[in-house]
Amino acid sequence: MAVLLLALAMAAPAFAQVTVEKPAIPLTAEQEAHLAELLPDLRCLVCQNESLAESRAPLALDLKYEVRGLVASGKSSPEIKQYLVDRYGDFVLFRPPFDPRTWLLWLGPFALVLLALLVLMRQIRSSRRDAAAAAPKPVDDAALKKLLDE
Template identity: 45%
Template sequence: MRRRWQLMWVLVLLLPALAFAQAVRDPSPMQFTDQAEADRFHDLAGELRCVKCQNQSLADSNAAIAQDLRHEVLALMRQGKSNPEVKEYLVARYGEFVLYRPRMDTKTWLLWFGPALVLLAGAIVVVNVVRRHSRLAAGGPGDSPKATAAVDEDQEW
């Protein structure tokens, strides 16, 4: 009985390792006609995002969909499509998310300016809190003695 439990624990501990050990291999590696095509492909794949991995480029991802997209990009390149045409095709299928640098338009303005707006809002909140705290601590004009006493009571030290 003890032997069974030991075997079970070994299997339980090995299962996560086995799950991570299964790397996806590209069954058909890319065959380029010349170095210029290879360079163009790698530049383009570096500018596109894997739609599954979310934070890896198409060139870096090992996901099955990334492999399919790499083959599709190469096929589009061989059809004579330019880099903007390839990107437009992928954007039409997967949305702006597939681009590492999304275009600036009405749909993506929040993506471009959102971080600055959040930073500005945070700065305004911090300034207001600091001003309010310094006014209450100094007992500035407009502060009642009750408000100052309430601040003193809130202090733990």
Template identity: 45%
Template sequence: MKTQLRKKPAARPFFQYPRKWLLAALLFSQTLLAIDVYQFDTPQQEALYRHLTEELRCLVCQNQNIADSDADLAKDLRQEVAQFVKQGKTQEEIIDYLVQRYGDFVRYSPPVRIDTIVLWTLPFAVLLFGGWGLIRTIKANNQTNAAAIAKTHSQPTSADSPTEPDS
């Protein structure tokens, strides 16, 4: 057993660790694979394309957006989005186009509507409810603490022998 050799951390430079390279390659491979190159006329168009493909859900692999997904359908949808952006369509027009075909499910942020209002308000309601409960508990604790302190502190003044207050 070469325990001594193993315990000593070798002072090798980073590029001599093949496993780290492998890990780095694995981490980046997925995002790199899904990149296809589209030429846009303006940086604004490119930004819109980026924003849209990150905002739209891939329907095949549902926990990915269409920018990151390597699914065939995601590629097709990226192509559609790129074409629309180049034609000068607005963000709303492009999102509407896809929602008409695939439903609200393609959007990662659901629209605010009557049937989605619970979805949008519930987290804030829970937060408010929790905050209210927290404040109530803290106040109640403070009151009992104050009462307990008042009780222990009042004893030395009334009694002759000094007693040590509780820490």
């Protein structure tokens, strides 16, 4: 929808974009499944934040048709993605490629879980040691007041 708003806003001079009716591209059932799997991973470039599967923007429809043609000609998903990346850059991929730039993105969260669990374990172990060593000490009011007055 956001796209429709955009398209119409651009149409202000009263001329409208032409949509050429293109011949239908028939797909086999497997190809349909391939296409359905592929489209959510591809970003509509003119929309705010929608995939080609969702968008109805004219450019998205053109690209969808293009991708459909590529699927029909038997291209694999990596080939089709490369075709689009060659033209529009990595921005077109909703699933960012795994490369040195994105190592942190893909691995970061799982590294963080491990780190957090490690810290948690150490915390628990030290808490038992401390608990055995000392009873809780009340907060020293006078010292705090001194700190605040400074």
